[in-house]
Amino acid sequence: MMYHPLDEGWTLTLLRGDRPDAYAALDDGIPATVPGVVHTDLLAAGLMADPFPGAQEAELAWIGESDWRYRSTFSWHPTLDDAHVDLVAEGLDTVATVRINDVVVLETVNQHRSYRTDLAAVLREGENSVEIDFRSPVRYAREREEVLGERPHSYAHPFNTIRKSACNFGWDWGPDFATAGIWRPLGLQEWAHVRIAAVRPVVDIVNGIPHLTAHVDLEWQGDDEEPVTVEIEVAGASARVEARPGQPVVIDLDVPDAEPWWPRGYGEARLYDLAVRVGDGVDEATRWSRAIGFRRVEVDIAPDEQGSPFSVRINGRDVYVHGANWIPDDVFVTRITPESLAASITDATDAGLNLLRVWGGGLYESDDFYDICDREGVLVWQDFLLACAAYSEDAELWDEFEAEAREAVTRLTSHPSLVIWNGGNENIWGYVDWKWRSRLNGRTWGEGYYRDLFPRIVSELAPTTFYSDGSPFSFSSYVHPNDDSHGTMHIWDVWNTRDYDGYRAYHPRFVSEFGFQGPPAFSTLESVVRDEPRSPFGREMLAHQKANEGNDKLERGLGTHLPAPGDYADWHWTMQLNQARAVSFGIEWFRSLFPLNRGWIVWQLNDCWPVVSWAAVDSHRHRKPLWYELRRVSAPRLLTIQPVLDGDGLRVTLHNDSDEAITGRVELRREGLDGTVLASLALDLEVAARSAWTAPIDASLAVAGDPSREVLVAESSSGERGLHYFAEDTALALVDATAVDARAVADGYEVTLTAQTLVKDATLLVDLVDPAARVDSGMVTLTAGERHVFRVSGPAGIDPAAFARAGVLRSANDLVARALVR
Known part of the structure; x- marks a missing residue:
């Protein structure tokens, strides 16, 4: 076989659309890159500026509303006698007509499939032309909705009528930049x-x-x-x-x-x-x-006295899941590289995560993604690509779903990391809970995919992986799909309508989505938001907050946990801090319920552009405070203080998600914020591998004499620590009193912080000094007298004192102290 890539000499022209005058060069054609999409070609040609800064979305909507033509020529000379020659299109985005020498050889309507077509009747020796016309995905989706019938869907466009990445039409964390183009390799394959x-x-x-x-x-x-x-x-x-x-x-x-x-x-x-x-x-x-790789996959969903579990079992061993949801790693997916994927997956593994869920509004990722997960031992939960909508089961969509699912399962079965196939995201929940049935009036909504087509395909093609009808799902037709006692659940009342202490209202068997928003790093935000004056509710800021009432929810989410911010810089730090605390609060609660709870998958690991979102790592690869909290609460051993279940008082729990048993002691101390020990007690600790230990806390420790000036500390002889506060920060007597030393070292900078009193959540926002700087730790809490060294990497020649100045070194203490003087 000989493969001849068709990746050179392409031009892009506008076939139909209301282009602005600035794009007049399109009339004659501009150079195009394959693989690529229209937006990246316009960027490369200098016709379009970076689309992320400001509020350009509406101004650029014409691109997704337009029809486009890619054209090239190529020279063909056969190299095999009596050979068969195919055009192989690994990915066309999305509604495309392909002509070779002015003859239509292929028509496509599915971004998620590859195509192969015989060129025997049209290919000629010597010069040949290739032309690919792409229809507007936005207008095509609307047209198909007229034919198939209106069905409920999230957001503005009827993405549920077209087989294209749903989030490409905009989501509550992503922009509406509907793309078109040759997004995966194109070439000729000659074989005999x-x-x-x-x-x-x-x-x-x-x-x-x-x-x-x-x-x-x-x-x-x-x-x-x-x-x-x-x-x-x-x-x-x-x-x-x-x-x-x-x-x-x-x-x-x-x-x-x-x-x-x-x-x-x-x-x-x-x-x-x-x-x-x-x-x-x-x-x-x-x-x-x-x-x-060789592995055996099982998921225990057998009913028990508490309901029904969702326990992932690999090679006969139960695996507690520390996971994150994964979205496409760039708005323009042709810019994603093996190196960028490796960096993002490293963000997961460095945080102690062991599973990534490829979400149903995105893509079947490239083999590079799954190869990295294979090597790194990262489990993959793969959604079929349906999300937050009802889907027609008419033949035109059913046939496309079947073709893409068969191709995806066949391609990905070789990856040992892929252990779960999931029918779709929130669609069954939506049908039950979101008033879809009355709107559908008997029309199909996708059940045939989740309960028939997809399980048949997985059973046939990947019988040693597990299939779930949806997420969330309770694995029973007679139980609410988002019941915390059964299967998987999503928790979204926390964030949307409820304070994060609401996590404790649930006793979930497995949480496959939950999360809380926070802004990206300050330098990331400044790269795109330039409102004057800066404001959480400025026009450009709100263009980078895609969630409905998102910044209002951020403010409501502070509750009594943190004081209202006084200025824009405080707003940024406060919201980052609250995001980190909310998610870690939930995870500590879930882990304290082990073995009832068997895992969680936070929404979300990554971002696809600079945005206020649920991500732990922003699109400029800054690890937000949330990331450092994920690393802490994903540690193999977690010591936490929680309310007693179904009773009054407190308990201390150690979840030992490691292969080593622990024998020792847990020391409990109720102490003043100045470090004075007011009461103490030691408990014997013995916890088996992959198990949990819990004990009630005596009232002499569990009840504070002065809630505003005391903290309960639990420390295990194996090195773990858990803290419990008797009051929220808004009522704690926190003071901003620390000793700081900063110096340059051979490989960067060190900032040493010594606590003179309790310091909560100390973090260096090093990107404020230089956007290229990175720091090894964050969200550090110190009791009186303790020290911590932050290690910073970054460009040489920076004054070390810059990393220790106010505004770069942040904590909960400084927010409380600043609120007291306002």
Whole structure:
């Protein structure tokens, strides 16, 4: 096989649309990049400025409302005798007509599929032309809604009528920049006799022995009936069969020398190269290889006395999930690279996370994403691509869903990290709870996908992964889909309508979505928001706050936890701090419920542009205060002080999510903010691996003499610490009194903080000094007399004192102190 990429010489022109005068160059065509999309080509041509700053969304809406043409020429000279030549389009976004030499060879309506078409009738030796016309995705979606019927959906556009990434039409954290273009590679593939169309390695561990069932799909040229041999080899095991046209090729193979693939924290993520050869395998069409791993996947959903669990089990071991939801890593997805994916996944692993949920409003990610998760031992929960809407089950959509699902499951089955397929996001919940039924008036809404099509495809093509009908889901037709006692749940009344102490109203078996908003790093915000004067409710600020009443909810979410901010800088820090506290508050509560609770997936890990959002890491790769709290509460061992369940008083709990048992003591101290010990008690601690220990706290410690000036400290002999405050910060006698020393060191800077009294949540906002600076720790709480060293990396030549100045060094203390003088 020979592959000829079609990635050079492209031009982009506007076919139809109301372009502004500044884009007149489009009339003659501008250079285009493949892979790419219209927006990135306009950027590269200098016609469009960076679309993220300011409030440009409405001004740029014409791009998604327009039709576009990509055109190129290429030279073709056959290299094989009597060869078959296909046009291979790995991804067209979205409604496209492809012409070769002015002949239509392909029409597409699905971003989430690849396409292959025979060019025998149109390709000629020498010069050829290729032309791809893209219809406006926005206008096409509206047109199909007229045909299919209006169905409930989130946000402005009927994204549920078109097979395109839903969030590309705008979401409550992303802009409405509906794209069009050749978003994945395009090329010609020349092959003769037979080619490998797909390999689907289904792995399992049976009676302790790794096992592979390799499904090899072959495509034969014309009426060729000559048999071929198919050979597979992996980890020292091999097998060979003879294949004939029309017969499926399925090879079963025990692989006794392979070791299991384990998720992070449970063992090594062992991978082995699987090689497939057809005949002598001399060309690319007849050989295939990739790394695979062997694991057994189970999810326990069997009813119990508390309801029904959702417990992920890998290789027979229950895995407590510390997870995050994943969205596309850039608004313009063709800018995503293997390196950028690796950096974002490192944000997850550095925080102690062991699962990423690829959310249903986004994409089936590139193999690079899943390859990294395979290597790093990060479990993947993959949604089918439906979110927050009702979907027609008419043939035109059903057939597309089936084609894209079959392709996605076939492509991704080789990845051991992918352990869960999920029917869609919030659609079943929406049907039950969001008044859809009356609006639908009997029309289909997607149930056939969740309960029939997708489970059949997963059962057929990936039988050793788990399938869930949706998220949230209770795994019963007779239980509310978002019941905390059953299966998975989403908690969104906290943030939307309720204070974050509302997390304690739930006893969830598994939380697959929850979160709280906060702004990005200050430098990230300044790169796009330039209102004069700066204001949380300025025009440009609100263009980067996509949630309904988002900044109002941020202010309401402070409750009595933190004082109202006095100025814009305080607003920024206060809202970042409250976001971090809200999420960690919820996670500590969930983990304290172990073994009832078996995991959580925070919304969300990453951002796709500079925005106020739920992300832990902003789009400029600044780790927000939330990220540091995620790292703390995702640690293998977490010591926390919580209310007694179904009673009065406090309890101390240690969740030991590690393979080592712990024996020792827990020291409890009720002390003044100045460090004076007022009461103390030591408890014997003995907790098995992957288990939890809990004990009630004596009233002499659990009740404060002066709630405004005391704190309860729990410290284990194994090094964990938990804190309980008897009053919110607005009633605590916090003072801004610390000793700070800053100095330059060989690899950056060190800032040493010494607490003269209790210091809560000390954080260095180092990007205020230099946007390239990064710091190793944040959200540090010190009791009186304790010290902490912040290690800062950044450009040389900065005055170290800049990292210790007020406004860069922040804490809850300074917010309380500033509020007292206002």
